[in-house]
Amino acid sequence: xxxxxxxxxxxxxxxxxxxxxxxxxxxxxxxxxxxxxxxxxxxxxxxxxxxxxxxxxxxxxxxxxxxxxxxxxxxxxxxxxxxxxxxxxxxxxxxxxxxxxxxxxxxxxxxxxxxxxxxxxxxxxxxxxxxxxxxxxxxxxxxxxxxxxxxxxxxxxxxxxxxxxxxxxxxxxxxxxxxxxxxxxxxxxxxxxxxxxxxxxxxxxxxxxxxxxxxxxxxxxxxxxxxxxxxx
Numbered sequence: 001x002x003x004x005x006x007x008x009x010x011x012x013x014x015x016x017x018x019x020x021x022x023x024x025x026x027x028x029x030x031x032x033x034x035x036x037x038x039x040x041x042x043x044x045x046x047x048x049x050x051x052x053x054x055x056x057x058x059x060x061x062x063x064x065x066x067x068x069x070x071x072x073x074x075x076x077x078x079x080x081x082x083x084x085x086x087x088x089x090x091x092x093x094x095x096x097x098x099x100x101x102x103x104x105x106x107x108x109x110x111x112x113x114x115x116x117x118x119x120x121x122x123x124x125x126x127x128x129x130x131x132x133x134x135x136x137x138x139x140x141x142x143x144x145x146x147x148x149x150x151x152x153x154x155x156x157x158x159x160x161x162x163x164x165x166x167x168x169x170x171x172x173x174x175x176x177x178x179x180x181x182x183x184x185x186x187x188x189x190x191x192x193x194x195x196x197x198x199x200x201x202x203x204x205x206x207x208x209x210x211x212x213x214x215x216x217x218x219x220x221x222x223x224x225x226x227x228x229x230x231x232x
Contacts (some may be wrong), residue, residue, distance in 0.1 A: 005017075006030055006041070008030075008032035008034070008035060008037060008039070009037070009039055009050065010032060010035045010037040010039075011032060011034055011035045011037075013032065013034050013035075016032050016033040016034035016035075017030050017031070017032050017033075018030065018031055018032075018033060019031075020038055023040055025043075025044040025045075026044075027040050027041075027042045027043065027044065028040060028041070028042070045075070046073055046074050046075050047073070047075040047076065047079040052073070052075070052079075052083070053083045053086070055073065056069055056073070056080055056083045056084065057083070057084070057224060057228070059072070059073075060084060060201075060221055060224065061200060061201070061224065061225055061228060062200060063199070063200060063201070063202045064202065065202050065203070065210050066080045066081060066084070066217070068202075081217070084217065084220060084221065084224070085216065085217075085220060088220075088223070089219075089220060089222075089223025089224055089226060089227045089231075090223075090227050090231045090232075091136075091137045091138070091154060091231060092134070092135070092136050092137060092230065092231050102158070102159040102161070103129050103131075103132075103136065103158045103159065103160045103161065104130070104131055104161050104162065105129075105130035105131060105161070105162050105164060105186070106127050106128070106129060106130065106136065106155065106158075106160045106162065106163050106164065107127065107128045107130050107163075107164045107165070107186065107187050107189060107190040108125070108126070108127045108128075108151070108163055108164070108165050108171070108190070109125075109126070109128075109165070109166065109187060109190045109191065109194065110123050110124065110125045110143060110148075110168070111123065111124045111126075111194050111197065111204075112124075112143070113203070113204050113211075113212075113218070114211065114212075115211070115212045115213070115214065115215050115218050116211070116212070116213055116214075121142070121143070122140060122141075122212070122215060122218055122219075123140065123141060123142060123143045123147065124138060124139075124140055124197075124222060125138065125139050125140075125141070125147055125148055125150075125151045126138035126139075126151070126190075126226070127151060127155055128189060128190045128193060130164065130186075130189060133189070134230045135193075135226050135229075135230040135231070136154075136155060136158060137151060137154035137155055138151070138222075138223070138226055139151045139154070140215075140218075140219045140222075144170070145170045145173065145174060148170055148171070148174055149174060152174060152175075160179070161179065162179050162180075162181055163175050163179055163180050163181065164181050164183065164186040164187050165180065165181075165182060165187065166182070166184060166187055167182050197222070197225065200225065201221060201222060201225055203217075203218060203221060204222070
């Protein structure tokens with residue numbers, strides 16, 4: 001007779017795990033007497049597995065569309081969308097105190113895409129810390145002064161010495177001349193990161209059939225990317 005110990009996913013203990021009936025689909029359920037957590041090991045639907053959420057996010061961050069993910073994992077499209085909408089993306093500025101961090105050189109740029117059709121553009125404005133090599137904040141909206149002002153409001157929590165931007169006139173209007181440097185030479189890093197975004201996120205790729213059908217999904221997928229690679 002063989003014996004297999006069942007490990008509790010919450011406390012990683014085995015001696016307190018007992019059988020606890022069956023699920024509606026007939027799978028064996030267990031309960032851990034130490035932490036009182038109930039769980040099961042076998043699932044009839046792949047979307048119910050504990051690691052499904054992380055797999056969906058990882059695929060979205062590596063060039064897979066929502067329908068691609070649903071086909072590969074054998075789950076419904078609605079399950080994929082529900083998991084991607086689950087948590088709101090964060091900002092570095094959300095986790096610091098006012099005037100608590102000094103940024104010497106901040107590169108700012110905007111990247112264009114669209115939702116549903118090319119007549120409905122969707123612009124990403126974001127700023128990058130040139131020294132620490134991480135994004136500081138991002139916003140979405142039309143390419144105008146109002147969207148840029150929302151980004152600058154988030155960046156106001158940092159002590160930024162110099163802003164490096166391209167020659168888009170709106171930057172000159174909203175940024176002080178004493179702390180604003182206009183030069184393509186000093187925006188090469190953020191311009192290179194624009195390519196990373198278009199390579200890793202399928203819906204941002206140029207000359208492709210893949211595009212976002214809703215602003216919510218467009219913003220959340222891109223926001224997830226910043227959260228995972230920069231804000232955590």
